[in-house]
Amino acid sequence: MSKQMHLISFLIHSPMNHTILSWADPKDERLANLGSLKAWQDLARTLEKGRFDAVFFADTPGIFDRYKDRVDESLRYGVCWPAHDPSVLLPAMAAATEHLGLAVTLSVSAVPPYNTVRSISTLDYLSGGRAGWNVVTGHLRGEHRALGLEQLDHDERYDRADEYMEVCYKLWGGVHPGAVIADRATGAFADPAKVDRIDHQGKYFKCRGVPPVLPSAQGRPVIFQAGSSGRGQEFAAKHAEVMFSIQPHVEGMKRYMAQIKEAGARHGRKEPIRVTFGIQPILGGTEAEARKHYDDLLARVPVEAALARLSGSLGVDFSTFELDKPLDEIATQASQGMMKAMTAMVGGKRMTLREIAQYWGMGVGMMPIVGTPEQVADRMESIWRETGCCGFNLTPTINDGSIRDFVSEVVPRLQRKGAVRTDYNHTTLRANLAE
Numbered sequence: 391m392s393k394q395m396h397l398i399s400f401l402i403h404s405p406m407n408h409t410i411l412s413w414a415d416p417k418d419e420r421l422a423n424l425g426s427l428k429a430w431q432d433l434a435r436t437l438e439k440g441r442f443d444a445v446f447f448a449d450t451p452g453i454f455d456r457y458k459d460r461v462d463e464s465l466r467y468g469v470c471w472p473a474h475d476p477s478v479l480l481p482a483m484a485a486a487t488e489h490l491g492l493a494v495t496l497s498v499s500a501v502p503p504y505n506t507v508r509s510i511s512t513l514d515y516l517s518g519g520r521a522g523w524n525v526v527t528g529h530l531r532g533e534h535r536a537l538g539l540e541q542l543d544h545d546e547r548y549d550r551a552d553e554y555m556e557v558c559y560k561l562w563g564g565v566h567p568g569a570v571i572a573d574r575a576t577g578a579f580a581d582p583a584k585v586d587r588i589d590h591q592g593k594y595f596k597c598r599g600v601p602p603v604l605p606s607a608q609g610r611p612v613i614f615q616a617g618s619s620g621r622g623q624e625f626a627a628k629h630a631e632v633m634f635s636i637q638p639h640v641e642g643m644k645r646y647m648a649q650i651k652e653a654g655a656r657h658g659r660k661e662p663i664r665v666t667f668g669i670q671p672i673l674g675g676t677e678a679e680a681r682k683h684y685d686d687l688l689a690r691v692p693v694e695a696a697l698a699r700l701s702g703s704l705g706v707d708f709s710t711f712e713l714d715k716p717l718d719e720i721a722t723q724a725s726q727g728m729m730k731a732m733t734a735m736v737g738g739k740r741m742t743l744r745e746i747a748q749y750w751g752m753g754v755g756m757m758p759i760v761g762t763p764e765q766v767a768d769r770m771e772s773i774w775r776e777t778g779c780c781g782f783n784l785t786p787t788i789n790d791g792s793i794r795d796f797v798s799e800v801v802p803r804l805q806r807k808g809a810v811r812t813d814y815n816h817t818t819l820r821a822n823l824a825e
């Protein structure tokens with residue numbers, strides 16, 4: 391277990407994060423702030439004040455288009471639409487902060503490894519070693535359609551991603567110590583003997599060239615991963631420094647921790663894979679007030695909007711299923727990890743599709759932690775201790791009020807328990823995460 395719990399803010403650059411119709415709440419500021427770089431910078435400062443390790447943007451650069459084989463419900467309710475590019479926000483958030491890590495989801499579906507390394511490593515270099523990359527293979531059909539690509543099957547997407555990472559490592563490792571001379575007198579900028587010529591000719595990728603960016607203060611970006619099928623875990627065991635998982639129950643979290651440990655051992659990992667679990671804190675002055683807030687948010691989720699999201703993520707058109715019948719696991723080529731999270735939500739109880747959709751629409755299966763700031767802090771601490779996880783990815787409900795409330799009400803309580811840092815000891819994301 392890490393000495394202290396790590397906190398990561400889990401966001402989407404769209405009208406909502408993970409709670410459908412959060413933008414319609416009178417207190418929600420996201421619509422007003424969507425086009426305001428200053429508001430995003432203020433949010434970054436709030437997270438840094440709360441000593442978060444990082445902000446982490448999920449991203450699916452396409453629309454949920456599986457439900458009824460159309461996009462209408464996603465558009466009508468603003469279900470992660472528009473999908474603005476989060477990587478454009480990060481330099482602005484970096485400029486407003488000094489310690490906050492900046493992690494972004496980039497799909498390996500369309501962009502060649504060279505370009506990904508170039509952009510994420512430039513951010514890493516500019517931010518003094520604070521960048522993180524959540525490597526995803528692209529589980530969304532809408533993404534592939536938008537990009538004019540054929541979607542490979544689930545396991546082959548990971549095979550291709552393995553080779554993608556191989557190219558990235560070559561590019562990241564290709565500038566050796568002492569490569570940059572920068573001698574004004576002689577005009578020698580670099581020592582050609584200390585810069586690798588990459589010549590990768592593989593099944594999926596070709597790359598001939600030299601590394602495009604200098605190593606950052608942390609060398610290269612921290613690798614995050616969220617695949618949780620068997621194949622996904624193998625990929626993560628090979629590449630991930632931080633795993634992100636959705637497990638609606640503590641039992642599922644413990645099981646997941648054991649699986650990741652085993653996968654790490656199979657791959658001879660010396661460093662542990664740090665695991666963070668997604669949670670959704672819902673605060674109130676009293677437990678009853680928090681519960682009412684949760685119930686109100688849940689009641690606002692239109693079932694067809696939730697079905698649009700569920701269908702898109704799981705790659706199944708749920709309009710063909712009966713709403714009020716219990717649902718079992720279904721084979722999918724999209725996100726098997728999410729399918730497992732969805733069925734785990736049921737936790738032994740048989741839930742109907744309507745109940746599952748509603749719950750999914752509230753927070754894609756992330757565990758809601760509902761209560762007073764004291765209760766939320768206590769629950770987070772007990773989950774952290776019981777599971778041995780590294781920390782949590784926290785999704786807010788009301789933007790950005792629920793983040794501000796968490797930072798002012800819950801973080802000080804966690805700090806008093808000694809469960810989270812009171813100040814940063816390092817400037818790079820990797821070093822902060824390693825504490």
Ligand SMILES: Cc1cc2nc3c(=O)[nH]c(=O)nc-3n(C[C@H](O)[C@H](O)[C@H](O)COP(=O)(O)O)c2cc1C
Binds near residue numbers: 528
């Ligand atoms: C918690 C969680 C967050 C994810 N976030 C994203 C994301 O932002 N963008 C994306 O394209 N895929 C995302 N995914 C999908 C996974 O990265 C992965 O591609 C997908 O789940 C299929 O792999 P699996 O079957 O091994 O889980 C996420 C999955 C999980 C479980």
